[in-house]
Amino acid sequence: xxxxxxxxxxxxxxxxxxxxxxxxxxxxxxxxxxxxxxxxxxxxxxxxxxxxxxxxxxxxxxxxxxxxxxxxxxxxxxxxxxxxxxxxxxxxxxxxxxxxxxxxxxxxxxxxxxxxxxxxxxxxxxxxxxxxxxxxxxxxxxxxxxxxxxxxxxxxxxxxxxxxxxxxxxxxxxxxxxxxxxxxxxxxxxxxxxxxxxxxxxxxxxxxxxxxxxxxxxxxxxxxxxxxxxxxxxxxxxxxxxxxxxxxxxxxxxxxxxxx
Numbered sequence: 001x002x003x004x005x006x007x008x009x010x011x012x013x014x015x016x017x018x019x020x021x022x023x024x025x026x027x028x029x030x031x032x033x034x035x036x037x038x039x040x041x042x043x044x045x046x047x048x049x050x051x052x053x054x055x056x057x058x059x060x061x062x063x064x065x066x067x068x069x070x071x072x073x074x075x076x077x078x079x080x081x082x083x084x085x086x087x088x089x090x091x092x093x094x095x096x097x098x099x100x101x102x103x104x105x106x107x108x109x110x111x112x113x114x115x116x117x118x119x120x121x122x123x124x125x126x127x128x129x130x131x132x133x134x135x136x137x138x139x140x141x142x143x144x145x146x147x148x149x150x151x152x153x154x155x156x157x158x159x160x161x162x163x164x165x166x167x168x169x170x171x172x173x174x175x176x177x178x179x180x181x182x183x184x185x186x187x188x189x190x191x192x193x194x195x196x197x198x199x200x201x202x203x204x205x206x207x208x209x210x211x212x213x214x215x216x217x218x219x220x221x222x223x224x225x226x227x228x229x230x231x232x233x234x235x236x237x238x239x240x241x242x243x244x245x246x247x248x249x250x251x252x253x254x255x256x257x258x259x260x
Contacts, residue, residue, distance in 0.1 A: 014044070015051075022051035114171040116197050116216075120223045120236040122177045123188035127164025131178060139254030146176035146191035147231050152258055154180060154249060160187065185241050187249075190234040197225070197232040208251025215243055224250045 017034050020026040026034065038044035132142050140150035141162055154160040160180040168175045174193040179186065203214035203225070214225045222243035224235045235246050252258075 015047070018044070018048050018051045022048060114173050114192070114197060116223060116225050116232070116234055117218045118170060119175060119190055119192055119197065119232070119234045120188075120218050120221065122166070122168060122175060122190050122234075123179075123186075123221070123236040123238065125166060125168075125177075127179050128166040130164050131162040139257045141178065144176075144178060146174075147193050147229070149191055149228050149231065149233075150258065151178045151189060151191075152249075152252065152254060154252070157252070158182070158249060160249070185238065187235065187237040187241055187246065190236070191228070192232040192234065194231070196227060196230065197234075206247060208247055209253055211251045211253075213247055213250050215247055217243070222246050226250055 017026070017030070018038075021031060021034050038048060131144060134140065134142050134153050139153055141153050144151045144165060151162070153162065155162070160182045163179050163181050165176065165178045168177070175190050176193075177188050177190040179188050181187075203216040206213050206215065211226050216223050218236070220239050222237045222241055224243070224246040226233050233250070235250050237243075237246055
C-alpha cells in the first residue's frame with residue numbers, strides 16, 4: 001500500500017515512512033507531511049502504533065543484549081518456555097512485537113492467581129505502622145524485612161522519605177509494603193512472598209544496574225516489577241509520578257550494599 005495522492009519522496013512505501021516516524025529518524029518536513037496524511041486514517045494510525053511498539057521492543061531487546069550474561073540466559077530460557085506454550089506468530093512487525101510482548105509476560109510463567117496489577121493496588125491503601133530512621137550512612141531501613149529481604153533507604157540519595165508500612169494477605173500470598181513520600185508524591189514498595197508473579201502483558205523490559213525490570217502503566221499509575229532472590233518486588237506510584245523515577249529507584253543497590 002502507498003499513500004493516496006502525493007507519494008512519499010523517492011517512492012518509499014508507507015511502511016518505510018511510518019517506520020521512520022516511529023523511530024524519530026524522519027525530518028521535520030517529512031514528519032509534518034506524514035502526520036497530516038495519517039490524521040484522517042484510522043488504519044494508518046493503527047499501523048503507526050504497531051511500528052512504535054516494534055521500535056520499543058527492539059530497543060528493549062538491545063538493552064537486554066548489553067545485560068550481564070546471567071540475565072540474558074535467564075531471559076532466553078523464559079522465551080523458549082513461552083514459545084512452547086503459545087501458537088507461532090506470523091512474520092513481520094505484528095509477529096515480532098507480539099513475540100516480545102508474550103515473552104515478557106513469561107517472566108513469572110506460573111499459574112499465580114495474584115497479579116502485579118492487584119499487588120500494585122496496595123499503593124493506594126494507608127500505612128498501618130511507622131518506620132524507624134536508619135543510623136547514619138545506612139542504605140536500608142532498620143527492622144523492616146520481607147522474606148529475608150531488606151527495604152532500601154532512599155532519602156539521602158533521592159529525597160524519598162519512608163513514611164510507614166503495612167502487611168497484607170491477598171489470595172494466600174503475604175505482601176509487605178513500605179510507603180515513601182517526596183513532596184506531594186507518594187510511592188509504595190511491595191515485596192510479594194512466594195512464587196514469582198508475571199508482569200503486565202504490555203510490560204517493557206529494561207536493564208538497570210544489572211537488574212531486569214518490567215515497567216508498565218496500571219490504571220494510570222506507573223508500576224515497575226523485578227525479582228530479588230526469586231521474590232517479586234512491585235514499586236508503584238501515584239498518578240503523576242514519572243515511570244522513569246521508579247525505574248531509577250528499582251535499579252539502585254546502595255553502592256553494592258543492598259543484597260539482591
